[in-house]
Amino acid sequence: KAGVTQTPRYLIKTRGQQVTLSCSPISGHRSVSWYQQTPGQGLQFLFEYFSETQRNKGNFPGRFSGRQFSNSRSEMNVSTLELGDSALYLCASSLERWDTGELFFGEGSRLTVL
């Protein structure tokens, strides 16, 4: 059974650019959630999607957005990149609600903003 796949794994951008990250969940999983991880900050919740609808959203500015497609694949977009956006972005999938079951994480997309 394939795990959660995130692409790209590494990317370097400059301030002001935008970036799109992709996440393919485990087959059959309908919930996809996104997290930002930085040293010392731990995992910060960005948003969660279920059946193409955003169900939950963390405290991030509007520059951070996402969507989910009918096949449960999800994308997140960060516009007008800032230096502080440099982080590991993790995607996790689960069968139903993310808060009652096991989250399966992808290996992450490491974004560096110069």
Add this chain to the structure above:
Amino acid sequence: QKEVEQNSGPLSVPEGAIASLNCTYSDRGSQSFFWYRQYSGKSPELIMFIYSNGDKEDGRFTAQLNKASQYVSLLIRDSQPSDSATYLCAVGDSNYQLIWGAGTKLIIKP
């Protein structure tokens, strides 16, 4: 601001001893509690979850929940060098948000 707090460590424990990891949370209405392990350069993976007060055991791991005192702990018995990792506590709060602690780095010394 709902918070989940963990001692960042590092917590150093001799091989074979019991490692005790603690986590406190601020939202008294929290209902679900999770422990994830994250090896350096890897993604988090779920070790245990607990919903009710008391202890829950799974192999060498025991999760303990005390809702009155708002803390959850993870005990690792017979610690092995392979247990060296960062342990993340996550709490499902009353608004169905999952709040994460910053993690405790555990080092098991042979």
